Amino acid sequence: MSLEKEKESAGEIIDFKVLRQLYGFVQPYRFQFYSLVFLTIALAVLAPMRPYFIQIAIDEHVALGDMSGLINIVYLLIGLMILQAVVQWAHTYYSGWIGQVIIKDIRVKLYKHLLKLRLKFFDNTPIGRLVTRNISDIETLADVFSEGLAAIIGDLLQIITILGVMFYIDWKLTLVSLSTLPLMIISTYVFKEKIKVTFNDVRNAVSNLNSFLQEHITGMNIVQIFNREKREFEKFKEINREHRTAHIRSVLYYSVYFPVAEIIQAIGIGLVVWYGAVGVLGMELQIGILISFIMYLQLFFRPIRMIADRFNTLQMGVVSSSRIFKLLASSEHIANEGSFKPEKIHGNIRLENVWFAYTEEEYVLKNINFEVQKGQTIALVGATGAGKSSIINLISRFYEINKGQILIDGTDIREFELGILRKHIGVVLQDVFLFSNSIYYNITLGNPNITREQVMEAAELVGARKFIERLPGGLDYNVMERGSTLSVGQRQLISFVRAMVYNPEILILDEATSSVDTETEELIQESIEKMMKGRTSIVIAHRLSTIQKADQIIVLHKGEIVETGTHDSLLEKGGYYTQLHQMQLKTMAI
Structure with missing residues (x-):
């Protein structure tokens, strides 16, 4: 799959629809959320109290030489600082806690959703993008609560509270203090717009890197086989360069904005000192008020400086949320409509007028009709792309048919509960996937109801017991990622054991011996026959010699059934099957 670059716009700063969806995840934690709201309001109220107490201490106690009153004010200030520290700690803890529990819930919901999606969805979506959604985008959501929404509300409340107190104390000095506010607002707006685009470029670059x-x-292995290391390295350098450039651009904007904000704040403080000093000298203003206003200005401009950054944090969280909710809203899932949950099935399978297309109107299966009775073995043969694997994918409902019907024991497979349907079908694929875990885990897939004795019995049946016992640790041997420490044949044998340990009534073998050498194939062929005994079996075989004993052979060509019969009867016809057989004989002779 070629790398698909992701370009998504940053969108609006606040998307209330997305925020409402996020609030839905807050509902189970309403008490903690409203506690956070209360703590945010408390911090906004506490912020201007320290300058106010200092003003009182200077004007009403220091200026008058009232030592006892000053000591009381000092005690109040110490208590206020302790209270503010406790509230700040609780606010930081709750905002972080809520962020983490919510992203945990979202991540669980998203992964559960992914488990239900059709294979068609994964065919069309780069895995790297899904990894970005599950990890990077969800991690960004935590900042919405710890650095974004709660912090912005707190900052706005603090600004409003400080302004209210300043106007109450001296409205003229307040207007002088705010004379530089338009410059701060303009610089903050410009910074916000620039950094918003940059942050979005960074997110896109991260997604492209992951993919x-x-x-x-x-x-x-493909890169190395075709000697593409240098070319792919150059591609990676280019993507990494884009990522670096976006980050450096954000650093540049920060390096410009914060010094500018500091200069604007310093100008504002300078104007306050000049105007206030004139008032103090003219006996029109108390010095405590002047000192408190300098402190108010510092408290006032600090959230304004930070609010642009916090808005971008919120905005990027909203963008990430939008991407996640878009994935959650995907309808590419298998509708588990059925409620039929039989304990056992006989295994009769019938396909009636089945049509199927991976993309609209490009049918890979056309009007497929056949039936398999309980205990019978049928083989599907044909050239690559004939539709063999598509048929077994439809029987297991990995994909949904476009037209027609598939019945098991006379019941449409869509009426079965999906998990129960697949429980009764054992599938052995050509490409065996093993997890980085023990052989025991890869066979049972974590099912606690399957014992080690059952695993070894199944391994004995398919001829895998000896090689498993020779490995260090036996069933506890770690096969590493994708089973890299095992041979292709050993991985295939483990897939046989995995299918048999669940004791399915229907067995599907998709080119199950194509990756096994001739000697190993001969050793396990008898075991395969034991596996099929008493079971309805559908076999896709690359080597026609392995299906000669099948009860029926169905020959496919370009999505249509062209011939059916036994091995001998098809050879007598001298048709398409005979051509395939002769071609394979020539290949073996070479």
């Missing part, structure tokens, strides 16, 4: 790395590390 590129996932694809190329997974496909490293």
